[in-house]
Amino acid sequence: MTANGLIIDFENAGLAYGDAPETLSDVTLQLREGEFRFLTGPSGAGKTSLLKMMYLAHRPTRGRFSLFGEDATNAPREALPALRRRIGVVFQEFRLLDHLTAFENVALPMKVAGINQNQYREDVSELLNWVGLGHRMGAKPPTLSGGEQQRVALARALVSKPDLILADEPTGNVDPAMSERIMKLFVELNKLGAAVIVATHNLRLVQTLGKPVLRISDGRVSRAPGAGGAS
Amino acid sequence: MNRPQISRPEVTETESLSDGEVHEWPKPTLFARLRREPLLPEAGAGGAPLTAVIAVISFLAVLAMASVLVINQSASKWTSELRSEITVQIKGADAAEIAAGASAALRVLEGTDGVIEATLQDEAETAALLEPWLGRGNVQAFLNIPALIEVKVTPGLRRDLDLLRNRLAAASPGATLDDHAVWHNRLATAARSGQALAFAVFLLVMAAACAISIFAARAGLAANHDIVSVLHLVGATDDFIAAEVQRRFFVLGFRGAAAGLAAALIALALAAAAFRTGIGADAFLPQFSVGGWLILWLFAVPIVTCLVTALTARLTVLKTLRQQY
Numbered sequence: 001m002t003a004n005g006l007i008i009d010f011e012n013a014g015l016a017y018g019d020a021p022e023t024l025s026d027v028t029l030q031l032r033e034g035e036f037r038f039l040t041g042p043s044g045a046g047k048t049s050l051l052k053m054m055y056l057a058h059r060p061t062r063g064r065f066s067l068f069g070e071d072a073t074n075a076p077r078e079a080l081p082a083l084r085r086r087i088g089v090v091f092q093e094f095r096l097l098d099h100l101t102a103f104e105n106v107a108l109p110m111k112v113a114g115i116n117q118n119q120y121r122e123d124v125s126e127l128l129n130w131v132g133l134g135h136r137m138g139a140k141p142p143t144l145s146g147g148e149q150q151r152v153a154l155a156r157a158l159v160s161k162p163d164l165i166l167a168d169e170p171t172g173n174v175d176p177a178m179s180e181r182i183m184k185l186f187v188e189l190n191k192l193g194a195a196v197i198v199a200t201h202n203l204r205l206v207q208t209l210g211k212p213v214l215r216i217s218d219g220r221v222s223r224a225p226g227a228g229g230a231s
Numbered sequence: 232m233n234r235p236q237i238s239r240p241e242v243t244e245t246e247s248l249s250d251g252e253v254h255e256w257p258k259p260t261l262f263a264r265l266r267r268e269p270l271l272p273e274a275g276a277g278g279a280p281l282t283a284v285i286a287v288i289s290f291l292a293v294l295a296m297a298s299v300l301v302i303n304q305s306a307s308k309w310t311s312e313l314r315s316e317i318t319v320q321i322k323g324a325d326a327a328e329i330a331a332g333a334s335a336a337l338r339v340l341e342g343t344d345g346v347i348e349a350t351l352q353d354e355a356e357t358a359a360l361l362e363p364w365l366g367r368g369n370v371q372a373f374l375n376i377p378a379l380i381e382v383k384v385t386p387g388l389r390r391d392l393d394l395l396r397n398r399l400a401a402a403s404p405g406a407t408l409d410d411h412a413v414w415h416n417r418l419a420t421a422a423r424s425g426q427a428l429a430f431a432v433f434l435l436v437m438a439a440a441c442a443i444s445i446f447a448a449r450a451g452l453a454a455n456h457d458i459v460s461v462l463h464l465v466g467a468t469d470d471f472i473a474a475e476v477q478r479r480f481f482v483l484g485f486r487g488a489a490a491g492l493a494a495a496l497i498a499l500a501l502a503a504a505a506f507r508t509g510i511g512a513d514a515f516l517p518q519f520s521v522g523g524w525l526i527l528w529l530f531a532v533p534i535v536t537c538l539v540t541a542l543t544a545r546l547t548v549l550k551t552l553r554q555q556y
Contacts, residue, residue: 097270097458099272112462112466112468129254
């Protein structure tokens, strides 16, 4: 997909909000095509900020960041939507649009890409059935439980078959059995070709799946023992 | 950026999270497409208050444009009547001298190419012209009221009246020719001023529509900050978001403009009826009716209002997104 196979490439990147001290410092990490990483660390360590840089909600305030081989640090504003469409994000707080139905929420990435509903109707229906919400397609998020909202958010992240999947605490609102099934799903999607980064506190699941782990602490990313890809 | 094509199996080929039966989203009907939920909720774009403001703006814009058109219509009618007629006035020391001068002037007029019709007003008609100043029954015979001849002329003769003026003066020393130039020029100036004023009001109303749209679009974006942020993060371009807002404002603007047009047409119809039957019937005021080309022009006003509202909102959103997101 990229000339050097790198999906994500941070080099001495830092992120500061306004005049505050840096939330993230000296981030240097790479993620290649088909790789899977867990991102762990205490609350407030900077996991969400790092993911925000990855899905281009923020750009580094220093250093360099490449996404899919493109210089995302200095890319013009007009170039960002095309990069974002290659990323599927499961937000920690779901970020569903309350005035739209579950179907319309899942269809959102297709809609903004200018795809006609006739082309995605079956795909979105299939995906919602697949996450167990076929019977709630017409329901609006405020009427769904936390777990159901999380599955809608998951379906939205996957509907456009992204090259990179970023998930921020994707099992925070579901029971242990569903947590395990969702994590296995990410592993399966990774096997199908997508690069995956999952930020989680659930160390039991991390240990169960045995995938490489990036640890973040005080705004600095390090490679957990036995894991690769970060320096 | 060219994205390499990859062949990835379907997500749903992996183990399902579902334990239940399969459901399908219905095919959208045409009505459902038209009624689809906007990505930015109506409340965030001003909704009912914006519709009401646009209705008022459209009402004022239609009235302003109607004023432009009615003034134009009336001024054209007045000036064309004035341009096709001249008046010959014959003064004299007594009634016999006035009558002789009138006869001589009529002979000159009848023998002049370009005179369509020359009518000598009788004394009663002439006296009636003085009644507004002297009062009914107060015009006495000893006043030696001048004779008036109303003359309809061709445009060719109207362009050069000097020869006729000289011939009349030679035939009847007390005869003077009034080509209504003073009135014509005053009316034309007044009409132009009235039209300019009405058009300035129309432009001001359109400027108000722009200002309201800018304010409402900014407020809408601020109220929907989270939604706009999600749209960006799933890959929406600024143009996509601006088009959503533009569509929303067009629909709101259309509703408001239609209501404003309807109210303005009712007001104009009532005004036209009042002028025909009451306050304007005997006065020196323009008669007008709401129909024909006037209606077509007036229907264009709410469409312009809609477009101004929607395009202003679009440009505002594009600028705001570039500055703040």
